[in-house]
Amino acid sequence: MDALEIASQRAREWLAQRNTRPIPPRASFDSLTAAFADLPAGPTDPATVLDLLAETAEPGLMGMNSGRFYGWVIGGVHPAALGADWLTSAWDQNTALRAVTPATAALEAVAGDWLLDLLGLPSRSAVGFVTGATMANFTGLAAGRHQVLADRGWDLAADGLIGAPPLRVLVGAERHDTIDLALRYLGLGRPTAVAADEQGRIRVDALTEALDRAGDRPVIVCLQAGNLHSGAFDDFGPAIELAHSRGAWVHVDGAFGLWAAASPALRHLTAGVAAADSLATDAHKTLNVPYDCGVAIVTRPEALRTAMGVRAAYMINAADAAGPPDPVEVTPEFSRRARGVPVWAVLRSLGRDGVAELVDGLVANARALAEGIGALPGVEILNDVAFTQVCFAMADDDATHALTDQLVTSGTVWMSGSRWRGRAVTRISVSNWATNADDVAASIETVRAAVQGT
Ligand SMILES: *Cc1c(COP(=O)(O)O)cnc(C)c1O
Numbered sequence: 001m002d003a004l005e006i007a008s009q010r011a012r013e014w015l016a017q018r019n020t021r022p023i024p025p026r027a028s029f030d031s032l033t034a035a036f037a038d039l040p041a042g043p044t045d046p047a048t049v050l051d052l053l054a055e056t057a058e059p060g061l062m063g064m065n066s067g068r069f070y071g072w073v074i075g076g077v078h079p080a081a082l083g084a085d086w087l088t089s090a091w092d093q094n095t096a097l098r099a100v101t102p103a104t105a106a107l108e109a110v111a112g113d114w115l116l117d118l119l120g121l122p123s124r125s126a127v128g129f130v131t132g133a134t135m136a137n138f139t140g141l142a143a144g145r146h147q148v149l150a151d152r153g154w155d156l157a158a159d160g161l162i163g164a165p166p167l168r169v170l171v172g173a174e175r176h177d178t179i180d181l182a183l184r185y186l187g188l189g190r191p192t193a194v195a196a197d198e199q200g201r202i203r204v205d206a207l208t209e210a211l212d213r214a215g216d217r218p219v220i221v222c223l224q225a226g227n228l229h230s231g232a233f234d235d236f237g238p239a240i241e242l243a244h245s246r247g248a249w250v251h252v253d254g255a256f257g258l259w260a261a262a263s264p265a266l267r268h269l270t271a272g273v274a275a276a277d278s279l280a281t282d283a284h285k286t287l288n289v290p291y292d293c294g295v296a297i298v299t300r301p302e303a304l305r306t307a308m309g310v311r312a313a314y315m316i317n318a319a320d321a322a323g324p325p326d327p328v329e330v331t332p333e334f335s336r337r338a339r340g341v342p343v344w345a346v347l348r349s350l351g352r353d354g355v356a357e358l359v360d361g362l363v364a365n366a367r368a369l370a371e372g373i374g375a376l377p378g379v380e381i382l383n384d385v386a387f388t389q390v391c392f393a394m395a396d397d398d399a400t401h402a403l404t405d406q407l408v409t410s411g412t413v414w415m416s417g418s419r420w421r422g423r424a425v426t427r428i429s430v431s432n433w434a435t436n437a438d439d440v441a442a443s444i445e446t447v448r449a450a451v452q453g454t
Pocket residue numbers: 073131132133134135176178179226227228253254255256282294
């Protein structure tokens with residue numbers, strides 16, 4: 001077999017173990033680094049290297065593709081997306097310019113249009129395929145930083161941040177940490193936290209006060225679709241209207257939650273979100289494409305093009321600067337992988353109804369888990385399970401820590417610990433298309449046994 005046949009066979013074997021393999025890795029980082037460390041002086045046949053790679057890595061792989069892996073918000077791998085990802089690597093198209101790589105640029109353009117349609121966002125929006133929601137947040141916030149300063153007559157591209165009117169960024173108290181990270185990249189420092197309610201939603205009355213305090217400074221407001229702990233959605237209609245009435249740019253972090261908009265049954269959770277100026281989401285979470293793929297959406301595309309665009313004599317930029325942008329104009333990267341191709345493939349495979357069913361299925365599984373686990377003695381479900389996230393706890397933090405430890409070492413499920421609302425919690429995030437009723441039943445049974453053991 002040649003190297004690619006070996007890769008294909010090994011990949012199939014890995015995927016086939018999804019239901020049977022214990023979830024945690026058996027080998028440690030240290031033993032694996034030692035096993036990989038030998039750099040020979042001479043060449044080795046690629047097929048031999050692929051065998052060695054798969055054989056050595058396999059014990060150290062985390063079963064993130066298991067239907068019973070509920071850590072962080074990881075997603076799964078849909079076969080159409082995985083196959084398309086393989087082709088994307090084989091094609092090796094540096095997808096920066098439409099004229100140079102028309103096939104992959106066209107696939108990304110169509111995938112972008114489909115996303116806007118499915119998520120109910122303005123069709124004029126610019127869509128950039130980036131590495132994840134962190135960079136999607138960065139991209140949207142960069143466009144906002146440019147625009148709110150331009151509104152004050154400051155040319156950020158020419159003059160930079162030093163000496164610019166002081167910009168204030170207002171965020172919900174329970175925003176994701178990567179908002180702070182993106183703001184750090186952007187030189188905007190620590191944001192101002194606005195109080196959140198008991199589900200982690202930004203309080204619109206507190207936002208009003210924060211905007212009052214910001215006075216006539218340039219302001220960016222960050223909202224959230226999908227709280228990491230509760231799954232809750234900010235109240236977009238009133239919050240965006242309020243922020244816009246004060247001239248603020250509104251960015252929405254919808255890494256996994258924005259996908260509620262693709263489901264007729266869940267769309268109400270995102271009501272009003274289409275009025276945002278920029279939005280971030282991930283395809284590698286809810287949409288189940290392989291890592292990595294995030295999506296930056298900017299409903300005021302001129303701001304993004306001014307912030308990110310680059311045109312140079314040696315490039316072959318789109319001839320019509322007013323037409324649809326080249327990928328290089330809407331993403332922070334210059335050279336780039338065609339990350340949108342797996343997105344096109346999974347959307348083409350699922351279809352409009354299939355996307356809604358995917359999201360509805362994740363939520364139905366989260367609710368079934370919450371119901372089953374919430375019925376166990378001594379277990380309390382802490383959040384309203386409106387979307388894919390479930391937080392639960394035992395009577396005290398020590399018992400919750402002990403429970404989380406038992407679950408992680410069980411090998412059958414992976415539910416990780418966190419702190420929320422002043423308590424230790426065990427957290428479930430349902431984000432894999434492959435999670436099914438058997439997985440849900442087996443997971444509840446594992447928690448039941450662990451609760452009895454603590
Ligand atoms: C995962 C996540 C992010 C960060 O996304 P990456 O894809 O890891 O860069 C941001 N916000 C929320 C709400 C998330 O769940």
